[in-house]
Amino acid sequence: MATHFEIELEKLKNVIEKIGLLAEHQVGEAVKALLSEPITEGKEVKKTEHKIDKLDIKIDEICQSIFALQQPVASDLRFIMSAMQISNEIERIGDLAISIIKKSKNIKDKYDLISKFNVDELAKQVESITIKTNECFLTRDENTIGEIFVLNKSIKNKCDNTIHSIINEMKTNSKTVVSGTNLVIVMKHLERISEHCTNIAENVFFMINAKIIKHEKFDDKKSDN
Numbered sequence: 001m002a003t004h005f006e007i008e009l010e011k012l013k014n015v016i017e018k019i020g021l022l023a024e025h026q027v028g029e030a031v032k033a034l035l036s037e038p039i040t041e042g043k044e045v046k047k048t049e050h051k052i053d054k055l056d057i058k059i060d061e062i063c064q065s066i067f068a069l070q071q072p073v074a075s076d077l078r079f080i081m082s083a084m085q086i087s088n089e090i091e092r093i094g095d096l097a098i099s100i101i102k103k104s105k106n107i108k109d110k111y112d113l114i115s116k117f118n119v120d121e122l123a124k125q126v127e128s129i130t131i132k133t134n135e136c137f138l139t140r141d142e143n144t145i146g147e148i149f150v151l152n153k154s155i156k157n158k159c160d161n162t163i164h165s166i167i168n169e170m171k172t173n174s175k176t177v178v179s180g181t182n183l184v185i186v187m188k189h190l191e192r193i194s195e196h197c198t199n200i201a202e203n204v205f206f207m208i209n210a211k212i213i214k215h216e217k218f219d220d221k222k223s224d225n
Helices: 004-035 043-070 074-104 110-116 119-139 142-172 174-209 215-224
Strands: none
Touching (some): 004 110, 110 119, 110 174, 119 174, 142 174
């Protein structure tokens, strides 16, 4: 029979899985709003945002309860420490997804700009890294962690290049300044979502190996194991 401690750890894992899937859903809605549908901030999106906020608080409460009553050590302690960090990262991903939906309302000629600067490919990559991040938490697969770091680097490079191109467009065509500025902000939000996913992957690596890692040193750390 599972002990109370084991039940609490399983509950914590399940809540993180749930909040991760909700954030994944929000990012999907943000990408959908940006690329293919009229921009709306519907009740469903707000409802999901509230769920994420509540689960973030619930995770803190579960962790505090375990710390106070169970005195975890070793891998259990690393899991709980990481859970608190991961919850915070996921909550930020949800907030950024909402910001993308709101900001996208102010991008006129959105589809022309998206097509011109290949924003669709970038947005799909951000959606993909969010899905992979949830996978790596559940499976604790180091190959998936490595894929997340590679994908994050690609997203960052594409964001930098896209922002540079949009700024050049605004310099030559003043009519695009307002929409271009909003699109640049959306690009930065997408980049930050990717960074938060990478932070989560770093925490999963810490859970597995008891080592703090930064993504650019991932290969070096793997060779140390």
